[in-house]
Amino acid sequence: MKSWSIFCLLTVLLAQGVFAVKKELFKRCDQSGFCQRNRHYAKEISQTKNNYYSIDTDSLIFGQSVISGIIQKSFNETFKVNLPFEIQVLENDSIRFKVDEDRSSFDLKSTSLLEKKRYDEAWKYAFAQEPKLSAKYQVSDSLDGHIAVRYGKSLEYSLDIDTASFQLTVSFDGEPQVVLNDRTFFNVEHIRAKDQQVPNMLPEETDFDTFRDSFKDSKRDTLPFGPESIAVDVSFKGFRHVYGIPEHADTMSLKDTTSSEPYRLYNVDIFEYETNSKLPMYGAIPLMVAHKSGLSTGLFWVNGADTFIDVKKEGTDTQTHWISENGVIDLVIFIAKTPQEITKNYAALTGTTQLPQLFSLGYHQCRWNYNDEDDVLTVSKTMDEYEIPYDVIWLDVEYTVEKKYFTWNPAHFPDPERMMAKLDETGRTLVAIIDPHLKLDYPVSDELVKHDLALKTNKGDNFKGHCWPGESYWIDTFNPKSQAFWNDQFSNDSAFGGSAINLHIWNDMNEPSVFSGPETTTPKDVITHGNFEIRSDHNIYGLTYHQATYGALKQRYVNKRPFILTRSYFAGSQRTAAMWTGDNMSQWSYLKISLPMLLTQNIVNMPFGGADVGGFFGDPSKELLTRWYQAGIWYPFFRAHAHIDSRRREPWIAGEPYTDIMRDAVRLRYRLLPLFYTKFFESSKFGDVVLEPLFYKFPDDESLFGIEDEFFVGGLLVKPVTDEGAQTVEIHLPDDEVYYDHENYSVVQGKGQKTIAAPLEKIPVFFRGGTITPRKDRYRRSSKLMKYDPYTLVVAVGTQNKAHGTLYIDDGETFNYESGEYLYTSFDYDNGTISGQALEGQSGFTGSVTVEKLQLLVPDIKVFNGFHKASVTQDGASWEASISMDNGSLIIANPKVDLSGSWRIDLV
Numbered sequence: 001m002k003s004w005s006i007f008c009l010l011t012v013l014l015a016q017g018v019f020a021v022k023k024e025l026f027k028r029c030d031q032s033g034f035c036q037r038n039r040h041y042a043k044e045i046s047q048t049k050n051n052y053y054s055i056d057t058d059s060l061i062f063g064q065s066v067i068s069g070i071i072q073k074s075f076n077e078t079f080k081v082n083l084p085f086e087i088q089v090l091e092n093d094s095i096r097f098k099v100d101e102d103r104s105s106f107d108l109k110s111t112s113l114l115e116k117k118r119y120d121e122a123w124k125y126a127f128a129q130e131p132k133l134s135a136k137y138q139v140s141d142s143l144d145g146h147i148a149v150r151y152g153k154s155l156e157y158s159l160d161i162d163t164a165s166f167q168l169t170v171s172f173d174g175e176p177q178v179v180l181n182d183r184t185f186f187n188v189e190h191i192r193a194k195d196q197q198v199p200n201m202l203p204e205e206t207d208f209d210t211f212r213d214s215f216k217d218s219k220r221d222t223l224p225f226g227p228e229s230i231a232v233d234v235s236f237k238g239f240r241h242v243y244g245i246p247e248h249a250d251t252m253s254l255k256d257t258t259s260s261e262p263y264r265l266y267n268v269d270i271f272e273y274e275t276n277s278k279l280p281m282y283g284a285i286p287l288m289v290a291h292k293s294g295l296s297t298g299l300f301w302v303n304g305a306d307t308f309i310d311v312k313k314e315g316t317d318t319q320t321h322w323i324s325e326n327g328v329i330d331l332v333i334f335i336a337k338t339p340q341e342i343t344k345n346y347a348a349l350t351g352t353t354q355l356p357q358l359f360s361l362g363y364h365q366c367r368w369n370y371n372d373e374d375d376v377l378t379v380s381k382t383m384d385e386y387e388i389p390y391d392v393i394w395l396d397v398e399y400t401v402e403k404k405y406f407t408w409n410p411a412h413f414p415d416p417e418r419m420m421a422k423l424d425e426t427g428r429t430l431v432a433i434i435d436p437h438l439k440l441d442y443p444v445s446d447e448l449v450k451h452d453l454a455l456k457t458n459k460g461d462n463f464k465g466h467c468w469p470g471e472s473y474w475i476d477t478f479n480p481k482s483q484a485f486w487n488d489q490f491s492n493d494s495a496f497g498g499s500a501i502n503l504h505i506w507n508d509m510n511e512p513s514v515f516s517g518p519e520t521t522t523p524k525d526v527i528t529h530g531n532f533e534i535r536s537d538h539n540i541y542g543l544t545y546h547q548a549t550y551g552a553l554k555q556r557y558v559n560k561r562p563f564i565l566t567r568s569y570f571a572g573s574q575r576t577a578a579m580w581t582g583d584n585m586s587q588w589s590y591l592k593i594s595l596p597m598l599l600t601q602n603i604v605n606m607p608f609g610g611a612d613v614g615g616f617f618g619d620p621s622k623e624l625l626t627r628w629y630q631a632g633i634w635y636p637f638f639r640a641h642a643h644i645d646s647r648r649r650e651p652w653i654a655g656e657p658y659t660d661i662m663r664d665a666v667r668l669r670y671r672l673l674p675l676f677y678t679k680f681f682e683s684s685k686f687g688d689v690v691l692e693p694l695f696y697k698f699p700d701d702e703s704l705f706g707i708e709d710e711f712f713v714g715g716l717l718v719k720p721v722t723d724e725g726a727q728t729v730e731i732h733l734p735d736d737e738v739y740y741d742h743e744n745y746s747v748v749q750g751k752g753q754k755t756i757a758a759p760l761e762k763i764p765v766f767f768r769g770g771t772i773t774p775r776k777d778r779y780r781r782s783s784k785l786m787k788y789d790p791y792t793l794v795v796a797v798g799t800q801n802k803a804h805g806t807l808y809i810d811d812g813e814t815f816n817y818e819s820g821e822y823l824y825t826s827f828d829y830d831n832g833t834i835s836g837q838a839l840e841g842q843s844g845f846t847g848s849v850t851v852e853k854l855q856l857l858v859p860d861i862k863v864f865n866g867f868h869k870a871s872v873t874q875d876g877a878s879w880e881a882s883i884s885m886d887n888g889s890l891i892i893a894n895p896k897v898d899l900s901g902s903w904r905i906d907l908v
Helices: 004-016 033-048 122-126 339-350 373-385 416-424 443-450 482-490 534-557 588-603 622-632 658-671 673-686
Strands: 053-062 066-074 080-090 094-099 137-141 146-151 157-162 167-172 175-180 230-236 241-244 263-265 287-292 295-301 307-314 317-324 329-336 363-365 392-395 429-433 437-439 465-467 470-474 503-507 564-566 578-580 638-640 711-713 716-718 728-733 738-741 747-749 752-757 765-768 771-775 791-796 802-809 822-830 833-842 851-857 870-874 877-881 883-886 889-893 903-907
Touching: 033 230, 033 317, 053 137, 080 146, 080 157, 094 167, 122 534, 167 329, 175 295, 175 329, 230 329, 241 317, 241 588, 287 339, 295 317, 295 339, 329 339, 339 588, 363 658, 373 392, 373 416, 416 429, 437 443, 443 470, 443 482, 482 534, 503 534, 534 564, 588 622, 622 638, 622 658, 658 673, 673 711, 673 771, 673 802, 765 771, 765 791, 771 822, 791 802, 791 822
Parallel strands: 363 392, 363 638, 392 429, 429 503, 503 564, 564 578, 771 802, 791 851
Antiparallel strands: 053 066, 066 080, 080 094, 094 329, 137 146, 146 157, 157 167, 167 175, 175 230, 230 317, 241 287, 263 307, 287 295, 295 329, 307 317, 437 470, 465 470, 711 716, 716 765, 728 752, 738 747, 738 765, 771 791, 802 822, 822 833, 833 903, 851 889, 870 877, 870 903, 883 889
16 A cells, blocks of 8 residues: 655655655665575586585485485585475475475574574465375385486376485476476575684685675664575476566566566565566565476475575576575475466465455445545445445545554544444445554553564564554564454454444555665564564565454454455465555556556466556546556456545546446446356365466467466456557457457457457457356446346357356355355356256355346357247246347346256257
């Protein structure tokens, strides 16, 4: 949302009318000790070809799907550093590789507050549960210093371990695909003292910032362990395209960084981030997916510390270099036939996305800030007057007393429960912001200190810094005891929210953002629970915070799914929160970059994401705002938001024709809520993506690997307009299937580029032939008011005269679906016959499970000329339904089928 630069420089910036990222606030690689040292080491080792790491073969132990032993870092014959390692063969055909450091002989002395061991707990937050070992595993120890491991259902995968040079090669069907330490960049900076007499540096190493931090804002960093970085190079053989490692405002297919900065993963409050940038942002998911025709691979770097990733495109290969400030090496290598399988296998390890409440997939209206209760209710009323559906209205920090969270400013919000009750009359929800910084000297922060739940300084005192309220404490949500404290703040007995049942939460500034801290966050030697420096778990903090909020709301509502929006996130965040892309600008370039950013979020299994519609900073033109709404309705999380100094821009303010066009776009989102809800169920159940990049659906077509401005949502091909003044767009049809225009059902066909008319009122969207799309077509003011509305099924008949689709239904808000109280059904069309059958669940919930209309699209409507009626059969009974032609499609009106059972309709 906001940033410390606003706090310090707002007056100047507003006077100048200029907003721009302050890049000098954030370290470049050459200013970051551990990154500079490892890049230097990689450059030097490439020249000397020396090798200092090897496996002590006498240490090897072969267990059930586990190999363990010692990697030795050798300085000379007498001084070696022992690095215990473990290789696990996991389910879903993946390999986990872990390397620690034996620190048993090191004297901590001045670091007595800290755990001596390397931080090795990132997996506990990232993984959904303890990973399961595979039973399909064979190992053989050859005489030439190689260990061969075969695994997979048919033992089609192999892992070769070179003990002498320490190298891991993962192959599929005998062909190498992923090589770890291919270029011998593997490096573990062992623990040492400044005055250590034995060798503590290799000839290729540099001592740049080993025991100090020379970056201007980080010079107070105590670096109690000295240098302790970890690094390894990973080569993807034959893979030219790699994706993932969000969050960056950059292309979906990652770029070569040979002559630029590496991609950096370090959760920070970045003011006005740039587009096409590798700078760190608010979230970090260290998963990279590589893809080529016929095969995909993935690398999950399980580390929550500051991390840089270099990417080098070398011939047909992609070579990567992973560098983290500290922690252990813990990585997982996936191989599968398709990128979708990589995402699913990663989801099986880290957990699928939450199944959200239905309301959270509707339209969210927000700005910093709605002024008072009257403002909130007036906006809500005006949305109804203009017949624009919406589900959620949001409150930013100004609703509080002096930005003290869990308080309400009585002058502006005298009766929050009354306000929320009024919103609830039309099924609306309120989302209020709660950040992790708590102002000194008020009851909530006093209780935080009393229960010893604040982040600590390196001396063990409560850490203090500055954020929105001024001097503040930060809750340490790594501490398990913080959950009970947080529960109390949200309870129905608290002053915050009272007994209201339509209150959900926005967790912002949780990188954590510290206005007075280096790189807009805490000093790295701040201590978290367990006596670890935040240096080790920094990128995980935001996850622990939003998980604590999720737990508190789950207890508050007992049987309601919480909705949490988080700005900071890590691998595993998908289980409990949605995300958004932070402080974007009201410029066309930010609209355009939002698409690859959100497609990347889907690739890494965090699909519940969005970007501020209209741009957070600035004032969009009417055309830009309109086009952004037309794009935003496809974001899984669909919210309009604006800065406190931006002009009001609710949809009716622009006037006609813009208001009509935006209203039509929002209404389309609501008509398609059954589709979005079904996609979220399939994501939560199977690990599917919600927004599907073209190469996910067509993984063997190399021409699609770089397309980042089109995507599928179910059977819909979507190409948002992101260029100013555009009247046409170039859309790439990925196959020879028939495509039907979403509005007029005209046919477009033929693989390749097509020029499509796209005047301002037009969203280029097409039904792909062979799909069936569920909708609810009646206008209602909110999604909750749509509960009893029947469904429409749009049958887009394909070139094979067939079509297929699915639909998920439940009560939209409780956890009852976990005990089978839901309906998951499928539909098929085959040569004039439409049928449906329930796949899973039971319809023990209130709400509609009936169909009011089927709409059939075919390339040539003449094929329906011989049909006069529809014969419906269900549960042994038969009846007839009328058919008609409308706008080039065939309509079966009111067939009266019940989706909870099997049914069939024959055109006769």
